[in-house]
Amino acid sequence: MSMDIPPGGRISGFRLARLLGEWRRRGARQGSSDLAAAIRLLVLDGRLPAGTRLPAEREMADALPVSRTMITAALDQLRTEGLVSSRRGAGSWISLPSGSLGTIPDTPLVGTSMLDLARAAPPALPGLLDAYDAVRSRLPAELAEHGYYEHGLPALRAEVARRFEQRGLPTSPDQIVITSGAQHALALTLRLFTGPGDRVLVEQPSYPNALDAIKAVSAIPVPVGMTSTGWDLPGVAAALRQAAPRMAYLVVDFHNPTGHRLSAQGREELADIARRARTPLVVDETVVELDLDGDPLDGPPPMASFAEDLVVTTGSASKSHWGGLRIGWIRASTEVVHRLVSSRTALDLGSAVIDQMVLAELMSSPSYTLQPRRDLLAVQRDVLLAGLREHCPGWRFSRPAGGLSVWCELDAPVSTRIAVMAQNHGIRLAPGSRFGAHGGFERSLRLPYVLPVEVLREAARRLGVVAASVAGAGAAAEPMSVPVA
Ligand SMILES: Cc1ncc(COP(=O)(O)O)c(C=O)c1O
The missing domain is CATH 3.40.640.10 (Type I PLP-dependent aspartate aminotransferase-like (Major domain))
Incomplete structure (x- = not known):
């Protein structure tokens, strides 16, 4: 885990409490690992980007309906996982884990841009x-x-x-x-x-x-x-x-x-x-x-x-x-x-x-038609599915007849772990738990096919590396017992 302090923005205790939404309403009945899980989820789905500076523990305790001891314990847990880094005098910030969850040395990030497979949203229609x-x-x-x-x-x-x-x-x-x-x-x-x-x-x-x-x-x-x-x-x-x-x-x-x-x-x-x-x-x-x-x-x-x-x-x-x-x-x-x-x-x-x-x-317009968009999405869908069959052979899915994404059933309850690891490989994913009213779906992953075919091929290849690495690491993801915030 790098100890360089990144140049991210700061989130206030009030705003963090708002992001923690439903967890906050149930907070008093939950433990520190539930709070850690709720913060982890915010990191995974991009609402707490890497580099974000966290409020001081005192400020968090004022904003959240739990004790400072519980906050300290939750942050300790996230530090152990590499999702939070701290330095005396500089506070704490969101970081991305590397060593603690395993690294994959043969897959460097391509440039600094992430392949965004969290959003199922295509670019504008050409016309x-x-x-x-x-x-x-x-x-x-x-x-x-x-x-x-x-x-x-x-x-x-x-x-x-x-x-x-x-x-x-x-x-x-x-x-x-x-x-x-x-x-x-x-x-x-x-x-x-x-x-x-x-x-x-x-x-x-x-x-x-x-x-x-x-x-x-x-x-x-x-x-x-x-x-x-x-x-x-x-x-x-x-x-x-x-x-x-x-x-x-x-x-x-x-x-x-x-x-x-x-x-x-x-x-x-x-x-x-x-x-x-x-x-x-x-x-x-x-x-x-x-x-x-x-x-x-x-x-x-x-x-x-x-x-x-x-x-x-x-x-x-x-x-x-x-x-x-x-x-x-x-x-x-x-x-x-x-x-x-x-x-x-x-x-x-x-x-x-x-x-x-x-x-x-x-x-x-008389020439108005969405057919070219449908045709392109169909090609992209088929390229992604072929890539998944090749690189992630343990994942199951059926070919969607429409829409923008495929819902994969994974071979183990590792959706969150895959989403965390994928960030190291330049892929942004929404873990399955985002799609449950109260979390869950650790065996599921939604993958959109809105990116160009060459990007989707590369994404499938990287996902294969991530899936193999997660399986090799024992695959015992901590269950996400906390509702999506
Ligand atoms: C089912 C569904 N409803 C609503 C939306 C949001 O649509 P809009 O951008 O029009 O607010 C989306 C976007 O992903 C969607 O998939």
């Missing part, structure tokens, strides 16, 4: 720049207006509604609210349907930022495990009966992270189950357009077709066009749209107009 140019000529008319569109730019609402119609779901622009991404859309629906202490049914595993959003409004995720082939609908029905959640958050198209898609028959059953329990379903369609083996128009009908009264659909241009646009939407009844927009104004007064114009421009 985006042209759309910005096209929109410029129409800007003067727009600039003469006030620029506030709480429901969204009318032209974009119409395009989003048209796309639902093309997918067989009659939709009027009045049923659409444009948001700043699907994450914002979920936050708005959570504000509408839940209050502190309410339950929200989620798939297990699920999209980590959605789990964080649920916890951030002090709601309680009620996880229902996925099966190896998809949804446990009897399990969903039982959870709706027993836990009486205020809403369910589901990703039925190319589920993140497993890649599963719910069949039309499954959707019908799910609609019946939700109707019996009168539970609103918030259905996230962020990657519905990324059908890699077929045409999105040939897929099962949108979930809202089966329960128009109960389903609120969220969607996004982030994965189809570009995450940097920060444009998403909600489709709901006009009554729910009205309530959503009324509550929205306490948070924001609409999304950026120019970005909405750009997306409307793209979607309305």
Whole structure:
């Protein structure tokens, strides 16, 4: 472990306590190894980058609901693992372990850049720049207006509604609210349907930022495990009966992270189950357009077709066009749209107009097609899977038919250990535990295929070295008993 003090930023005790979110709420009932595990997780998923200076123990003790002794013990444990370094007079900072978890001498880092396999987000669609140019000529008319569109730019609402119609779901622009991404859309629906202490049914595993959003409004995720082939609908029905959640958050198209898609028959059953329990379903369609083996128009009908009264659909241009646009939407009844927009104004007064114009421009263009993006992702997917078969032969996975990532089953409960080791090899990974409502998934790893093929080949090769090294080191990862913070 290097004792050079890195030039990282400093995190305050208050901010660390916020990052430790759910752990903090349960803190008093947990031990120092749970606190160490919660901090370790923040390091692994990149929220506490290497080099970050930690608050003094005294400041941590003021911010966290635990004793200073427990903090000292947790930091001691992290020091032993090499995740924290300290020097008298200079304090403590986050470091990356090398010797204590084993080094792999034959794999130097390529430059200083990390291969980011933690984010399943592709770069911008090539036509985006042209759309910005096209929109410029129409800007003067727009600039003469006030620029506030709480429901969204009318032209974009119409395009989003048209796309639902093309997918067989009659939709009027009045049923659409444009948001700043699907994450914002979920936050708005959570504000509408839940209050502190309410339950929200989620798939297990699920999209980590959605789990964080649920916890951030002090709601309680009620996880229902996925099966190896998809949804446990009897399990969903039982959870709706027993836990009486205020809403369910589901990703039925190319589920993140497993890649599963719910069949039309499954959707019908799910609609019946939700109707019996009168539970609103918030259905996230962020990657519905990324059908890699077929045409999105040939897929099962949108979930809202089966329960128009109960389903609120969220969607996004982030994965189809570009995450940097920060444009998403909600489709709901006009009554729910009205309530959503009324509550929205306490948070924001609409999304950026120019970005909405750009997306409307793209979607309305006669030559508009996402097929090249789908084709490229399909090639990247196949390259990654071939690389994994070659370099990580003990890992199991099924070929996702859409979406942006593959969910691997590892040969041992080593996901966290692999994520830690991979950093030494220039790969950033989100450990499986990030996808559980309360951690877990030490046997699972989500690997996105959004990077260029040559990078994916190299990533698979490096993952093979990491996997072999972890197996050689005995593979006994400490269980992550702590919820994701
Ligand atoms: C299922 C799911 N929902 C929501 C989001 C966030 O989307 P946005 O960038 O539109 O906020 C993502 C991004 O990875 C996602 O995979």
